[in-house]
Amino acid sequence: MNNKLNNISTLFKSFLTVKNSYKGGKGIVPKNQNQKVYKLSSNENPIGTSPMAIEAIKNNLKDLHLYPDTTDIRLRKALEVYYNYQLKAEQFVCAASGSELLDLIVRGFVREGEEVIVSTPCFVPYKMFSRWAGATIIDVPLFIEDYGLDVEGIVNAISNKTRIIFLTSPNNPTGSYIPKDVFEDFMFKIPSNIVVVFDEVYWHFAEANDYVRALPYISQYPNIIAINSFSKTYGLAALRVGYAYTNKEVANYLHQICKPFLITKLSLQGAIAALKDVFFIKRTMNIIKNERIFLQSQFEKMCIDYYPSQANFFLINPPIPADDFVKYLAEEGIAVRPVENFGAVGKVRISIGNREANEALIKAIKKINILATNS
Numbered sequence: 555m556n557n558k559l560n561n562i563s564t565l566f567k568s569f570l571t572v573k574n575s576y577k578g579g580k581g582i583v584p585k586n587q588n589q590k591v592y593k594l595s596s597n598e599n600p601i602g603t604s605p606m607a608i609e610a611i612k613n614n615l616k617d618l619h620l621y622p623d624t625t626d627i628r629l630r631k632a633l634e635v636y637y638n639y640q641l642k643a644e645q646f647v648c649a650a651s652g653s654e655l656l657d658l659i660v661r662g663f664v665r666e667g668e669e670v671i672v673s674t675p676c677f678v679p680y681k682m683f684s685r686w687a688g689a690t691i692i693d694v695p696l697f698i699e700d701y702g703l704d705v706e707g708i709v710n711a712i713s714n715k716t717r718i719i720f721l722t723s724p725n726n727p728t729g730s731y732i733p734k735d736v737f738e739d740f741m742f743k744i745p746s747n748i749v750v751v752f753d754e755v756y757w758h759f760a761e762a763n764d765y766v767r768a769l770p771y772i773s774q775y776p777n778i779i780a781i782n783s784f785s786k787t788y789g790l791a792a793l794r795v796g797y798a799y800t801n802k803e804v805a806n807y808l809h810q811i812c813k814p815f816l817i818t819k820l821s822l823q824g825a826i827a828a829l830k831d832v833f834f835i836k837r838t839m840n841i842i843k844n845e846r847i848f849l850q851s852q853f854e855k856m857c858i859d860y861y862p863s864q865a866n867f868f869l870i871n872p873p874i875p876a877d878d879f880v881k882y883l884a885e886e887g888i889a890v891r892p893v894e895n896f897g898a899v900g901k902v903r904i905s906i907g908n909r910e911a912n913e914a915l916i917k918a919i920k921k922i923n924i925l926a927t928n929s
């Protein structure tokens with residue numbers, strides 16, 4: 555028996571035998587009936603889901619025995635309208651989540667032994683999916699002081715094996731962003747035969763004057779692929795749906811490796827409806843922006859060392875060791891995220907919640923501060 559198993563295990567691909575698989579932001583179980591719990595660990599929408607999406611999903615519940623659309627074309631057409639025809643339907647690629655698109659792109663462009671460049675701290679799937687493709691991951695970390703992009707470092711790290719460079723703006727887990735001049739300098743210096751994945755899933759929350767999306771650069775640079783998700787702003791994390799936009803040739807290529815029936819019917823209908831829910835999107839954006847200012851001022855009052863954020867979360871240096879901090883808040887009914895595996899050792903990421911959740915968070919941190927100064 556054992557011998558047979560050993561024979562089979564010689565077939566395992568070494569780069570697929572991963573030591574630690576991805577752990578999502580944890581929720582917590584209330585200690586008792588009276589404890590309220592707040593999940594501030596996965597950057598989810600604090601006001602829930604687009605009501606228009608929920609309505610559309612309900613209307614489709616009677617057809618669950620039928621296969622969904624074979625392709626994503628209806629969502630692509632809805633995106634064309636959403637983007638005011640600045641992009642054509644043929645420039646979009648939709649899939650069962652933003653993460654799925656990242657995987658699709660890696661599979662589409664990276665062969666075993668080739669290289670990708672990431673800038674840690676960054677979203678873990680960039681590294682995970684690249685490793686699954688047998689790629690070598692080159693890390694050019696963000697600058698330590700402000701988590702800015704090290705353009706020169708990236709340019710110097712490029713080799714003839716480089717296939718993809720992952721950029722994220724606003725970045726998860728740091729909340730930092732890539733200013734317009736930095737991005738333009740970057741694009742100017744990067745060879746056009748390297749795919750630049752521009753992950754902009756948090757763009758709705760960015761307010762900086764010099765924040766840019768990939769959108770205005772798509773026609774100029776055929777090597778950019780922008781990543782978007784319905785998980786965050788639209789509150790559809792459970793449905794797993796996202797989209798990319800790029801130039802027509804790249805989109806066509808990626809369509810060829812999309813599995814048929816990839817997006818469920820409920821996801822497709824939900825996403826199409828959510829795109830039109832202007833009121834919900836506006837409300838989400840306003841709440842995040844307001845609560846971000848509120849939390850920031852509270853952090854300052856409590857002398858919590860935080861990084862400025864353009865996203866719906868904050869990265870902080872907790873007043874006590876990160877693991878203790880996370881455990882302590884969990885006891886208080888608040889789930890937050892340690893981000894050591896993102897490359898931010900000793901730091902914690904806290905999603906921006908609604909006012910009630912944020913106040914519970916502040917109250918709990920105040921208690922820790924008292925404990926920390928008394929010990």
Ligand SMILES: *Cc1c(COP(=O)(O)O)cnc(C)c1O
Pocket residue numbers: 651652653654677722725726753755781782783784785786791794795796
């Ligand atoms: C959440 C997130 C995504 C996409 O999430 P999905 O739920 O897979 O659509 C992509 N990139 C970053 C940086 C994220 O934080």
